[in-house]
Amino acid sequence: MSHIAQRSHDLQETPLLSTGFIARLTVFIAFFAVLTLVISLGGRWFGARVSLAGNTESVAPITLTIGRDTLRLPENTLRFPSQRRDGVSERADLYLTWPEMQGYSAEHRNRFDDVARSSGLIFLQIAQSTMSRDMSGRFEPIYSHLVEGGGVAFASGMTLYRLRADAGYADEVLLTAPRAGAPDYVVRCTLPPTPQMATSGDCQRDIKVGRDLTVLYRFSSQHLPDWDHIDAAIRHFVEARLVSPFATAR
Numbered sequence: 001m002s003h004i005a006q007r008s009h010d011l012q013e014t015p016l017l018s019t020g021f022i023a024r025l026t027v028f029i030a031f032f033a034v035l036t037l038v039i040s041l042g043g044r045w046f047g048a049r050v051s052l053a054g055n056t057e058s059v060a061p062i063t064l065t066i067g068r069d070t071l072r073l074p075e076n077t078l079r080f081p082s083q084r085r086d087g088v089s090e091r092a093d094l095y096l097t098w099p100e101m102q103g104y105s106a107e108h109r110n111r112f113d114d115v116a117r118s119s120g121l122i123f124l125q126i127a128q129s130t131m132s133r134d135m136s137g138r139f140e141p142i143y144s145h146l147v148e149g150g151g152v153a154f155a156s157g158m159t160l161y162r163l164r165a166d167a168g169y170a171d172e173v174l175l176t177a178p179r180a181g182a183p184d185y186v187v188r189c190t191l192p193p194t195p196q197m198a199t200s201g202d203c204q205r206d207i208k209v210g211r212d213l214t215v216l217y218r219f220s221s222q223h224l225p226d227w228d229h230i231d232a233a234i235r236h237f238v239e240a241r242l243v244s245p246f247a248t249a250r
Contacts, residue, residue, distance in 0.1 A: 054081060055104040055112055063243070064089045067128030069210040070243040076103030079123075091127035098122050098223060098230065101237050118200040119220035122230065126238065129214040135206050136183040143174055143186065151176070156225045158185075175203075177227060185231065189221055198222045207231065209238045 058075040063086045065071075071092065078084050079093045097108050098120060104112050111120040133141070146167040151159035154175060161174040169188065177185040189203040202221035209215050217234050 055109075056081075056084070057105055059103070062086060064092050066091060066126060066213060068212045069128075071126070071238070071241050072243055073241055074103050076105065078103075091125055094124040094126070096122050096124065096237070098219065099226070099233070101233055119198055119222050121200050122234070123200065123218045124234065124238075125216045126209075127214055127216070129208060129212050131214070134208045134214070135186045135188075139174075139176065139184060139186045147174060156227065158224070158227070175224070175227075179228070185227060187227065189224070191221055195222060205231070207235060209235060210242050213238070 056076050060075045061072045062075050062078060062084055063070060063072050064083070065088045073092060073094070075084050077094045077096060079095050083089060083092055095104070095112070096102060097111055100108070101122075102108065108120075111117045131138070143161075143163075146163050146169075147161040148164045149162065151161045154160040156177070158175045158177045161176070163169045163172055163174060170190070172188045172190050175187050175189055179185055185205075187203050187205040192198045192202065198220045200220050201218040203224065204216060204218045206214050206216040215234060215238055217230075219230060223230060
């Protein structure tokens, strides 16, 4: 056989893909498949963490002692991860859906994640009392000296008082309403020019609960027609979660 014929025969006998190349290719494909799976699972985990944005759907009870009171709160009602651990705390910051009075959940996630829908939330700050009177109790000794002119009728059976420009409350107004067997309801609000411009923190009020707690809560002016229901619901929510319930004066 000539040299040229032998070379042609050898080329015909040589496999197109060597065994070593096939082995390396198999390893590469397997590695790429594992890498893709890891990225996919990691992306899902990261995406879920980003979508939660610090929120949690866990309803595990968190026990917080604030001053002389102890509360047991669902974890998903606490706004900040740093407060979602048992122990002594200066305060508890909560967010709740209205009117459901529930914490963060997949069902209501749009209210928590979309600023445009946050008017459907109520924000609470529970701390040890620093004043002897709540907002209703402060009307006569404090707020009545800061109003300008007399009160005017407002919606939902309320009376509106304008605060003096030098009172330090910017554009806020006082709204009051009579309550049977209890001091008048009092709330401070920054009323928006139009209902569409309402925010989740237009109005704020504080009440006393437990042995020595002040509950400061903020809500949208859109919910002012429900002022009495909101006040009662917040009081009930907090009192129901006191570890040692304590009767409080209304």
